[in-house]
Amino acid sequence: MIRTLQDLKEFQERQEERLRQQEATTRAQIFVGMGTCGIAAGAQDVYDAICDELKKRNIEDVVVAQTGCIGFCAQEPLAEVNLPGSQKVLYGHVDPEKAREIVAQHIEGGKAVSQWAVNGGGMLAEELQAEAQIVDYNEVPFFKHQVRIALRNCGVINPESLGEYTVRDGYRSLAKVLTEMTPAEVIEEIKKSGLRGRGGGGFSTGTKWDFAHKQPPGQKYIVCNADEGDPGAFMDRSILEGDPHSVVEGMAIGAYAIGANKGYVYCRAEYPIAVKRLNLAISQAKEQGLLGKNIFGTDFEFDLEVRLGAGAFVCGEETALLASIEGERGEPRLRPPYPAVSGLWGKPTIINNVETFANIAPIINKGSGWFGSIGSDNSKGTKVFALAGEINNIGLAEIPMGTTLREVIYDIGGGVPEGKRFKGAQTGGPSGGCIPAEYLDTPIDYDNLAKLGTIMGSGGLIIMAEDTCMVDLARFFLDFTQEESCGKCPPCRVGTTVMLDMLNRIVEGKGEAGDLEKLEELGKNIKAASLCGLGQTAPNPVLSTMRYFREEYEEHVRDKKCRAGVCTALFQYYIIPEKCKRCGICAKVCPVQCISGDRKTPYVIDQDLCIKCGACMEACPFDSIIKR
Amino acid sequence: MQMLNVTIDGQRLQVKEGTTILEACELTGVEIPTLCYLKHLAPEGSCRMCVVEVKGARDLKVSCATMCDEGMEVVTMNEKIYAWRRFIIEMLLADHHIDCFSCSDTGQCKLYQYALDYGVNEPRFKVEARDWEKDESNKFFDYDPHKCILCRRCVRVCNERQNNHTLSLNGRGIDTVVGMPFNELFIDSNCVSCGNCVSVCPTGALSTKSSKHYRAWEVTKTRTTCSYCAVGCQMDLVVKKGKVVGVEPADGHSNKGLLCVKGKFAYKFIDHPDRLTTPLIRKDGVLEPASWDEALDCVVDNLQRIKAESGPDAIAGFSSSRTTNEDNYAFMKMMRAAIGTNNVDNCARV
Incomplete structure (x- = not known):
């Protein structure tokens, strides 16, 4: 049991000693990234292959362990090999065969397989791979530009080990606030740090805590919103899977600050690994007395429970989330009263996002001054972005606020694949908007994004290239929000449906004059009149793409053309007769046999039968087939 | 109790602390259109109709759920408010089975009235109808989900006031529909046919079977006390050509707008041939x-x-x-x- 700061220090020292021993007595340590992303990419097979190969070779002095996601999803499955005294090697795209080879060459042979290493030749062109040297992680562009605060332990520690968390100064901040600081001082420190909510709203965390703190003493709650629902966003999952104790500690500090003794983590059930590791972290913390009664020998008592969300996007809205925890239908209710005044079961409740909580312990530990020195004027610290879409390095990147979009996309993200032209980036998921290429050099922070008509949101960053149709993109996001509307208020329930119907017609080539004006009118009205944040932001993807790419909408409606060649009703595959070499490959690959021709006559596509799968265009060796 | 000074459309008045803007408007005689609001139910502000402008506030406020503050200045009609309410009506009509000609609620339907008031003559938008079926299984009333505007008064009166927990919401988004658990029919549910859901329905979604035989302008209403038990519920007898054709609850001291199955539906004894007329x-x-x-x-x-x-x-x-x-x-x-x-x-x- 950890009862005092001294106990914590001793616990930490024992863990450090254990790790030192481990390093001293083993030939190597291998860490396999076993977040959802890693496992989905086949990390379990890699893990098993490594263990099996070690066994076959009778190598016993190697530790194989799992870790959370390091963020480099494009390279999953990832495995790190750590030989004492030499540079760590991070292997990407590992499969069981590569894993066995790594054991043979690197573990047994002592020589890193540089061409597979992310910090070696793994990301270089083939001809450069063999020559590449293993470099420090921080030399790898993907990591080089990042500042990891919320993700400080992800991919670094074993997320199922409390010991390893304490080695990274875990629970030091909790000990500090409980033994050295008053709740008011904690709130002041968080206020001074400038931390703003990372779930999307961007409200000052310290100020929010102060509201609940100022409510009369009595039952209060602290809730962690882990109902991450934006398509393409997985920051919170990664933190919960890679560093669950950081959330537990952040919540305990928050609970102390506002005077709560009970907390809930509302986590979506689609995150089974996150739930498992979170529950494990909670039970470990309870076992060591870091949760429960008399924490660090003080009067402070705090208990934490995980509640599962059943998959409704709207339950990420704080009042709907509370209704769901209470066992009611997951629907938002009017604010005010705000949850800080009347929340869970009518009691003062603070709800923060996973990433916000993960930032708390470092702020306490290193001070608000340190945190405030990172970031831009009104947006302090860092933000984790989930890079997705048309970008080479799909993954998680934590960047200081104020970093430009260009740096994120080109330096960290490695640019757009296949040399395609960057067209725009969607921030804030289905509630956000797009940023077109001309604003690539805008520093990313809350205020600048708002000026561009989008939002920071929870950190989804979807990159679009020239072959993305902006109308179809907006339709995709609206399709999502329309489906996820709870149905409580008419603007969102009916309005999003009407807008979606209209967009569906437009991408099918049935748009009519006046549609765009109606879309804008509807969008503005839905934003103004909806009850909760879901409806108030649902039209954003449409309004913002209309703002920057209006000509594409007009082409769809007026000319019945989709310049990106995405809306299948608006283009045809066409074989240019002059270019056709009459090889017949297109006809062979066509799944519906709609291409005819012979050695003497150029091939022709029967447009009535064509299903627009694009197989012919891909197969044509002479680039004779185009979309038009 | 502290009194607050508020101004509504330039008219100054004092209200008790805890008074909503809507209640204050009622005191001044200013009429605010409402759909989900119902006296005696907790306001939920979901229909978005009752918005007003509060000087100094960024957005319009739902008057049913916004409390009066000292010095508050309220404007109940301007261009912005009109456009907002008109939009709500357009949205509701886009997803409403419009058959006012044969609908039994014509003449008392709130949606119909507001559509007239706010100049929504022909709906510009239309949502495709879902394959919901009418529920005519109850002996006294019918339910047509295609006319429902999801104000949820019925659900709330059933759960919060009648405490019978028969009605709830099924589905979500555009597929949200008032119904019974597992989509069962009224007759198979635990419904006690109190009819309070019917009484509070602002449209023709929930309507008594008898209401098909009269229109609002053909009837007169007579306030009386229910004769079934000693509670003394106040109610209005709906009379057409000298015959009672329906009963509506009134906001009496003892019943506050509720009735039971007897008060609401068991009035046919009045003209029944078996009824004794002499000793x-x-x-x-x-x-x-x-x-x-x-x-x-x-x-x-x-x-x-x-x-x-x-x-x-x-x-x-x-x-x-x-x-x-x-x-x-x-x-x-x-x-x-x-x-x-x-x-x-x-x-x-x-």
Whole structure:
């Protein structure tokens, strides 16, 4: 049991000693990234292959362990090999065969397989791979530009080990606030740090805590919103899977600050690994007395429970989330009263996002001054972005606020694949908007994004290239929000449906004059009149793409053309007769046999039968087939 | 209780702390359109109709759920408010089965009225109808989900006031529909046919079967007290051509807008052919019509005879719960004081 700061220090020292021993007595340590992303990419097979190969070779002095996601999803499955005294090697795209080879060459042979290493030749062109040297992680562009605060332990520690968390100064901040600081001082420190909510709203965390703190003493709650629902966003999952104790500690500090003794983590059930590791972290913390009664020998008592969300996007809205925890239908209710005044079961409740909580312990530990020195004027610290879409390095990147979009996309993200032209980036998921290429050099922070008509949101960053149709993109996001509307208020329930119907017609080539004006009118009205944040932001993807790419909408409606060649009703595959070499490959690959021709006559596509799968265009060796 | 000074459309007034803007508007006589709001139910602000402008606030406020503040200045109509409300009506009409010609609610439908008020003549938008079926299984009322505007008054009155928990919401988003758990029919549910959901429905989604036979402009309403039990529920008899065709709850002290199945639906005895219209006296084993004088003489004679022959405790009195408290009290007094027995009871066990 950890009862005092001294106990914590001793616990930490024992863990450090254990790790030192481990390093001293083993030939190597291998860490396999076993977040959802890693496992989905086949990390379990890699893990098993490594263990099996070690066994076959009778190598016993190697530790194989799992870790959370390091963020480099494009390279999953990832495995790190750590030989004492030499540079760590991070292997990407590992499969069981590569894993066995790594054991043979690197573990047994002592020589890193540089061409597979992310910090070696793994990301270089083939001809450069063999020559590449293993470099420090921080030399790898993907990591080089990042500042990891919320993700400080992800991919670094074993997320199922409390010991390893304490080695990274875990629970030091909790000990500090409980033994050295008053709740008011904690709130002041968080206020001074400038931390703003990372779930999307961007409200000052310290100020929010102060509201609940100022409510009369009595039952209060602290809730962690882990109902991450934006398509393409997985920051919170990664933190919960890679560093669950950081959330537990952040919540305990928050609970102390506002005077709560009970907390809930509302986590979506689609995150089974996150739930498992979170529950494990909670039970470990309870076992060591870091949760429960008399924490660090003080009067402070705090208990934490995980509640599962059943998959409704709207339950990420704080009042709907509370209704769901209470066992009611997951629907938002009017604010005010705000949850800080009347929340869970009518009691003062603070709800923060996973990433916000993960930032708390470092702020306490290193001070608000340190945190405030990172970031831009009104947006302090860092933000984790989930890079997705048309970008080479799909993954998680934590960047200081104020970093430009260009740096994120080109330096960290490695640019757009296949040399395609960057067209725009969607921030804030289905509630956000797009940023077109001309604003690539805008520093990313809350205020600048708002000026561009989008939002920071929870950190989804979807990159679009020239072959993305902006109308179809907006339709995709609206399709999502329309489906996820709870149905409580008419603007969102009916309005999003009407807008979606209209967009569906437009991408099918049935748009009519006046549609765009109606879309804008509807969008503005839905934003103004909806009850909760879901409806108030649902039209954003449409309004913002209309703002920057209006000509594409007009082409769809007026000319019945989709310049990106995405809306299948608006283009045809066409074989240019002059270019056709009459090889017949297109006809062979066509799944519906709609291409005819012979050695003497150029091939022709029967447009009535064509299903627009694009197989012919891909197969044509002479680039004779185009979309038009 | 602290009083607050507020101004509504330039009219100054004092209201008690805890008064909503909507309630303050009512005090000044300013009418605000509402759909989900219902007195005696917690406001939920979901229909978005009752918005007003509060000076200094960034957005329009739903008046049903916004409390008055000291010095608050409220504007209840301007271009922005008009456009907002008009938009709400357009959205509701886009997803509404419009058959006002045959709808039994025509003439009292709130949606119809507001559409007229806000100039929504022809809907510009239309949402494709879902394959919901009408539920006509209840003996007294019908339910047509295609006319429902999801104000949820029915659900809330069933859960919060009748506490029967029959109605809830199924589905979500555009597929949200008021219904019973597992989509069962009214007849298969735990519904007690109190009809309060029907009474509060602002459209023709929930309508009494009898309402198909009259229109709002053909009827008069007469306030009366329900005769079924001693609660004294206030209600309005809906009368067409001298016949009671329906009952609507009134906001009486004891019932606050609620009625039970008897009060709401069991009024047909009024014109029923089996109903007794004169006293009957059994003569030689056959009940024969008699005048009130004859009947009362008969009762008095016999009570006096029995009391003389066998003492007062040979007599018992049993009165009907369908009389008022006052009548029951007088009856009890008569039994104890005039006849001299404690053998008196009442069937008030509804």
